[in-house]
Amino acid sequence: MKKILSILAIVALFSSCEQDIQTNTPGFQAQLNDVHWRANEARVAVDANGGMTITAYTSYETVELKTAATTPGTYLLGTQNAGNFATYTSSGNALSSFVGIFDTRVVAGPAYKLSSVLTAGTGYTSAAAAHTSGGSGSGLRLALTTLSGVVTKATLVSRGLGYVAGDVITILGGNNNATLRIENVQQSNGEITITDASGGLFTGTFKLNATNAEGEIVTFSEGNFYKVPLGQ
Numbered sequence: 001m002k003k004i005l006s007i008l009a010i011v012a013l014f015s016s017c018e019q020d021i022q023t024n025t026p027g028f029q030a031q032l033n034d035v036h037w038r039a040n041e042a043r044v045a046v047d048a049n050g051g052m053t054i055t056a057y058t059s060y061e062t063v064e065l066k067t068a069a070t071t072p073g074t075y076l077l078g079t080q081n082a083g084n085f086a087t088y089t090s091s092g093n094a095l096s097s098f099v100g101i102f103d104t105r106v107v108a109g110p111a112y113k114l115s116s117v118l119t120a121g122t123g124y125t126s127a128a129a130a131h132t133s134g135g136s137g138s139g140l141r142l143a144l145t146t147l148s149g150v151v152t153k154a155t156l157v158s159r160g161l162g163y164v165a166g167d168v169i170t171i172l173g174g175n176n177n178a179t180l181r182i183e184n185v186q187q188s189n190g191e192i193t194i195t196d197a198s199g200g201l202f203t204g205t206f207k208l209n210a211t212n213a214e215g216e217i218v219t220f221s222e223g224n225f226y227k228v229p230l231g232q
Helices: 002-022
Strands: 027-032 035-038 041-046 052-057 061-067 073-077 085-090 100-103 111-114 127-133 141-147 150-158 168-171 178-185 189-196 201-211 217-229
Touching: 041 217, 052 217, 061 189, 073 178, 085 201, 085 217, 100 201, 111 150, 127 150, 150 178, 178 189
Parallel strands: none
Antiparallel strands: 027 035, 027 217, 041 052, 052 061, 061 085, 073 189, 085 100, 111 178, 127 141, 127 168, 141 150, 168 178, 189 201, 201 217
16 A cells, blocks of 8 residues: 555656646756756747757856757767757855856766667677777777677676767677767766747757766756747
């Protein structure tokens, strides 16, 4: 019975959060380092190349989410595609000890998200922790799934250190000719998903890790923007 009540409570909480943002139009909110964060105001701008920027404000903070297009879909952050980007700027207040500018810059760090296999290679067998070479860092290891000697899937086992977005990695084993790319790293990553952009109103979700020049990290999770309008 207690388990059922707990499940119902969780469902009610998520339902309440969804209704909350929908009754505050436009809405822009998230968990900032696991603390609820809501913008006082949010607006969208579209540039000459069709890129979108959502700017959300509180009295002390500004969040900017940038995508290369306004088409509904998911846009990865922390990659070499500078058209997809996020920043958090804070002057500091009672709720946040962070001061300065944090962004999803391309920095060196442990690998976070990998591309699909770029080159499937030949002569491989499935492995629990295959070694790799290449790129800017070291120590990346992968679990491999293979079929008839080619790599069909590679999953992170050890993230390694010192990699940057765009690094192309060679998977060792077989004929040493399977490759993949590092999309982003652990301290600088995320995604913006536009689910609707009709009528000049933008709705979607976001999550991200952003870093500053000192290597400090802020995390936005469970982010939502709801019917944010084009700015006047």
